[in-house]
Amino acid sequence: MLILLIYVAIFVAAFLVVRMGIRRLTERHDFTSLKTVTFGDESAVRADRLASVISVVTIFVLWGAFTGSKLVPVHAPGPFIGDTEFSYTAERADGERDDATVAVRVHRVGEDVIPREIALGEGFAKNDVLTVGAWRSDLVRVDRNDEADERVKVVAIDGQPIAPGQKVKVANGSVTLSERGTPNFTPDKGWQMEPIWLPSPEAVVGRLFEIAGHGYQNSTLLQHLGWSMFRVIAGFFFGAMIGIPLGYAMGLSDWFRGWFDPIVEFMRPVPPLALIPLVIIWAGIGEVGKIILLFLAALWIMTIAARSGVSGVNLSKVHAAYSLGASKWQVLRHVIIPNSLPDIFTGARVAMGVCWGTVVAAELVAAEKGAGMMIMVASKFQLTDIVIMGIILIGVIGYGIDILMRVAERWLVPWKGRG
C-alpha cells in the first residue's frame, strides 16, 4: 500500500516537473506540436520517452529502496539490527514478584553472532540473553535461570501487564506472550523486504553472473536459455511449415476450407497450456513432447494467418494477374503469396510470443533444462534471486524476439499497410 502510494506520488511529481518545467524550456516546433486538439487525436499521442525513462528508473529505485540496496542512496527504514533490552516481571507461586532484563542482540540472518554477556542480577528472576535474526522472532525461556522450584509466571513486560496471547510494544520490537506463558520477542521489521521475498537488485545481478559462469542445475545459463529458444524455434518452424500451406489450401479450396474449418476453429481457442498434460502422456517430458506442444501452439495461429492473408488479397490484383496471362501457379507465386506475407508476419509475431510463453510453462511442469525449469527449481529452494533473474531474462528475451520479428518484417515486407 505504502509502495503504491509512493509510486503514484512519483508519477504525479515527475509529470508536474517534466510538463511544467523541462518541457517548457525545450519546446518542440514540429507539426504535432501545433495541434490544438490532442485529447482524442490518437495520432498526436506519442510516448513521452522521458516518462519511459523515469518509469523504469522509478521501478529500480523503489526496488532498491525497499530491499536495502547499496546502489540506491535513500532507503525505506530497514529492520532493527543491533542490541536492545526489555524487562519482564516474573511471579512465583507464592506471589512474590521480581524484575529482570533480557538483553537482545538482533543480527542479520546468515551472519555469525556472539550472544551478549551480562550479569545475572539481583532477586530470584535472573537476567537473560537472546539472539534473534532480523525479520525473525524467538522465544525467551526466561525461567530457565530463575531461582524457583516451579515455573514462574511472566505477568508484565517493561512494566506493562501482559497475559498469554497478548502483545506489548517494547523498544525496537514487540513481545508476545505465548499460550504457555513464554515471552516471544519480535524485532521491528521496518519497511524493507526480506531477501527471501525480494532480493536486492545487486543480489539478482550477482546471481546472474554467478549462474552465467558456474551454471545452475548442471547447465549454464546460456544452455538453459538456449534450450528454451531451441524448442521455440523448432516448434514454430514445424508449425509454420505445416500451418502456412494449410492456411493457403483453406483460402484457395472449398474442400480444404470445409474439411479443416471445424478442426481449426475448435483447436484455436484451446490454450496450448491445456494440452501439456496430454502431450506429456503421449510423448513424455522429453524434447519431442515439448516440440509437439509448441508445434500445436504455432500451427493454428499460422494457419489462420495464412488463410486471412489469402482472403485479404484484393480481387482486382488476382483478376489483373490472370488477364496479364498468369497461370494459377503464377498467381499463387507472384500475387497470393507476396500479398499474404504481411498477415503471415503478424501471425508469426503472435505465434512466437505464444510459443515463448508456452515453452516456459511447459518447462515449469517438467524439464531437465530451460528457463522455466531453472526458476521452478530455484523457487523450491527459496532462491528468490534466481527466480527474479529468470523472470527478467524471460521478459527480455520475449521482448527481443518481438523486436527482431518487427525488424525482419520491415525489411522483408516493406509494403505492409500501404496497399
Added chain:
Amino acid sequence: MRDLTIDNVSMRFDLPNGTSVQALKNVSIDLKAGELLSVLGPSGCGKTTLLNIVAGFLAPTEGQVRLGDTPVTGPGPERGMVFQQGALFEWMSVRDNVAFGPRMKGRRERDWARDVDHLLDVVGLRDFKEKAIYELSGGMQQRVALARCLANEPDVILMDEPLGALDALTREKMQGLVLKLWNETGRTIILITHSVEEALLLGERLIVMAPRPGRIHREYRLPFAERGVSADLRSVKKSEGYAETREEILSMIWDMEEEIMGRVEAGAG
C-alpha cells in the same frame, strides 16, 4: 488485331432468397479492331458485369463473346484490364509491374527490357521505374496500370473506371494520355465510366445502358475522341455539338435515375 463481338449476351443469377436477378439482357455490340467505346449508365445497369464477361471473369448465361472467331471462356492476355485502383502489385517495383505480362510468359529480360522502358517513357515514368508502387501518387499508379496493360500487347483493353479515383486535374491529364495511347497503339478500348464528360471525350462510340434489366439504351457515334487526339481536351469541350450531346445524355441518365427512385418509392409504399 481482331474484332470483338458481344453476341446477344444475357446474364441471370439466383439470389439466396429464391428470386433471381437479370443483370444483363440481350446485349449485342460489334467492335471493330481499334475502336474506342465508352459505356455509360446509372449504377446497377450492368456495365461492370458486361466488362467482366468480356474479360472472362464471369460466364454469361446466354450468348457469347468472341474475339475474332475465338469464343471467350476465361481471362486471357489478349484482353487486358485496367482497374480503378488497388490492382498493382506493391511487392514489385514499377518496372517489374509493367513487365509482369512478359515475365509470366517466360520471356527473358533482354527481350522485354526495351519495350518496357519505352512504355515507361511514354507514360512519363522513366525516372520512377525502380520506385515502389506505394511511393507513387494515384495518377502515377494509374499510368503504371496503363503501361502494364500495354506491355502485354492485348487486342482489347478493358478499363473499369480507371480514372474514377483521381482528382479533376489529374483526371484530365490522364484522359489526354488515354487518347494519345489509343491513337498511337491503335488498340480496341472499352471504357466504363460514371462521368458523362469522360464518356464523351473518350468514346468514338458511346453506349448508354439502362438498368433492370441491364440493356443498351442508346448508342452514339461521336467525333470528340478524334478531335481530342489532335487538340487539347478543353477546346474539344467547347467544340460544336459537345454541349448539346452532354445535355442530352445527362437528362437521359437523370430520367433513368428518377425512374429507379420512383420504382423504389412505389415498392416501399
